[in-house]
Amino acid sequence: MRKPTWMKGRGGARTLLLKLLGITALTELKQSAFFRHTVTLMSGTMIAQAIPLLTAPILTRQYTPRDFGIFAIFGAVTTIVGTVANGRYEMAILLPKEHREGRTVLILSLIVPLLVGLLAALLCTIFTPWVVGLLGVPASTPWVWWIPPTICMLGWNQALSAWANRRLRYHFMAWSRILQAISTAGVKILLGCISAGAVGLLGGYLCGLTLSLGVLTIALLRSPLPPSELPVPEGGGWSALLTAAKRYKNFPLYMIPGSFMNVAAGQLPNILIGHLFGLSSAGFYALAQRAITLPVSVLTNSISEVFRQKASADYAATGNLGTIYRRVLRLLLLISPLVFLPLALVAQPLFGLVFGEVWRPAGELVTILCIVFAVQVVASPLSTTFIVLERQRFNLAWQTGLFAVSVSSIYFGWFVAPTFQGAMVYYAIGSAAMYLVNLVYSRAMACASTP
Numbered sequence: 001m002r003k004p005t006w007m008k009g010r011g012g013a014r015t016l017l018l019k020l021l022g023i024t025a026l027t028e029l030k031q032s033a034f035f036r037h038t039v040t041l042m043s044g045t046m047i048a049q050a051i052p053l054l055t056a057p058i059l060t061r062q063y064t065p066r067d068f069g070i071f072a073i074f075g076a077v078t079t080i081v082g083t084v085a086n087g088r089y090e091m092a093i094l095l096p097k098e099h100r101e102g103r104t105v106l107i108l109s110l111i112v113p114l115l116v117g118l119l120a121a122l123l124c125t126i127f128t129p130w131v132v133g134l135l136g137v138p139a140s141t142p143w144v145w146w147i148p149p150t151i152c153m154l155g156w157n158q159a160l161s162a163w164a165n166r167r168l169r170y171h172f173m174a175w176s177r178i179l180q181a182i183s184t185a186g187v188k189i190l191l192g193c194i195s196a197g198a199v200g201l202l203g204g205y206l207c208g209l210t211l212s213l214g215v216l217t218i219a220l221l222r223s224p225l226p227p228s229e230l231p232v233p234e235g236g237g238w239s240a241l242l243t244a245a246k247r248y249k250n251f252p253l254y255m256i257p258g259s260f261m262n263v264a265a266g267q268l269p270n271i272l273i274g275h276l277f278g279l280s281s282a283g284f285y286a287l288a289q290r291a292i293t294l295p296v297s298v299l300t301n302s303i304s305e306v307f308r309q310k311a312s313a314d315y316a317a318t319g320n321l322g323t324i325y326r327r328v329l330r331l332l333l334l335i336s337p338l339v340f341l342p343l344a345l346v347a348q349p350l351f352g353l354v355f356g357e358v359w360r361p362a363g364e365l366v367t368i369l370c371i372v373f374a375v376q377v378v379a380s381p382l383s384t385t386f387i388v389l390e391r392q393r394f395n396l397a398w399q400t401g402l403f404a405v406s407v408s409s410i411y412f413g414w415f416v417a418p419t420f421q422g423a424m425v426y427y428a429i430g431s432a433a434m435y436l437v438n439l440v441y442s443r444a445m446a447c448a449s450t451p
Contacts (some may be wrong), residue, residue: 043174053291057356072283072285075286082154083260088251091162092251113151113154117151157216164216172219187204188205269406269427291366304380304381321446328382335377336374340377365424379442382439402435
């Protein structure tokens with residue numbers, strides 16, 4: 001039987017259809033190291049993210065929305081500070097051509113979080129009553145004293161992950177996430193059996209973070225440099241650190257405020273919702289956000305990290321980002337609607353069935369927030385373009401705008417439609433618009449880098 005004319009030739013309708021569906025991009029990626037590294041990270045992340053999803057129905061029956069609200073506020077505070085605890089120098093670890101300079105930046109990225117943790121301990125000692133009153137959390141919960149070590153460990157975790165990424169130790173990165181998820185979920189369930197309350201959620205989180213840090217430390221020790229590439233040159237250790245700090249000064253100068261704004265825009269709603277609508281509402285929002293981000297980040301986080309490594313290598317070698325950017329963009333544009341359209345339709349009844357009827361309002365929030373995450377899933381992995389091209393100033397301007405829009409939209413929604421769900425509608429619209437701006441500009445910069 002002869003094939004129809006439209007199926008013949010590379011320039012025919014069949015090829016056009018495959019390109020529109022993204023199948024050509026998928027085939028090209030499958031044959032590359034990029035695909036293999038992504039699969040390695042994705043498989044580990046998939047297991048790591050499946051564990052909290054599978055155990056969530058147990059935890060939602062052991063802990064109350066109020067417990068989740070307290071944990072959400074703790075996570076917001078530590079994540080906001082911990083993300084910038086190493087001065088964002090960890091983002092420069094991938095950039096040097098020589099491993100010696102990269103490891104010097106790693107050492108710098110491990111020293112700074114320790115100093116930030118000590119400063120946080122001092123501030124927590126002085127301002128604990130003020131912080132507890134401002135956030136509306138019970139003073140009996142010792143979560144404030146867990147902030148300094150958590151900040152320090154978050155900074156170290158980011159630095160060691162960046163080094164493992166540079167040395168292509170993706171199996172260590174995958175195992176760190178798997179073991180972190182197992183230990184976190186296990187400790188939370190065990191402490192939930194004795195009705196530990198919010199302390200059980202906090203303790204499980206810290207245990208998982210500690211184990212992840214241990215695995216990444218092993219990856220560091222298993223990746224020794226040859227004597228010719230030792231991190232300390234003849235000028236001395238402090239001299240090398242100061243040189244690296246000056247060389248990549250734009251990262252703390254622009255990326256600290258930019259990253260602070262970005263993380264604050266994502267985490268501050270937990271604090272604002274708890275303050276404006278109560279701890280139970282903060283718990284509903286925390287579960288809704290986690291239920292969306294966990295399964296989706298299985299793929300997007302893996303793509304983001306491998307894209308950053310591949311884009312850095314390509315740009316250093318050829319000055320070209322356009323090719324890899326377009327491939328990943330097509331892949332993400334294919335994934336986003338396939339994930340979020342069905343999720344928006346079934347979220348509310350699904351939450352009531354899986355997590356219990358008391359958590360049905362969280363499913364309603366998922367339906368509202370799907371518009372944000374549908375755009376964010378495409379834009380966030382590709383925003384690494386700003387880092388590779390060292391366009392920190394634009395990144396700072398955009399992060400500031402996202403922070404301003406996120407905060408103002410919640411307050412505006414609270415004022416205009418003083419209900420929790422009404423405020424979230426305004427938040428979703430404003431945040432989605434900002435991520436769309438990010439995507440447009442990252443594409444323009446990536447394509448402009450093509451010779």
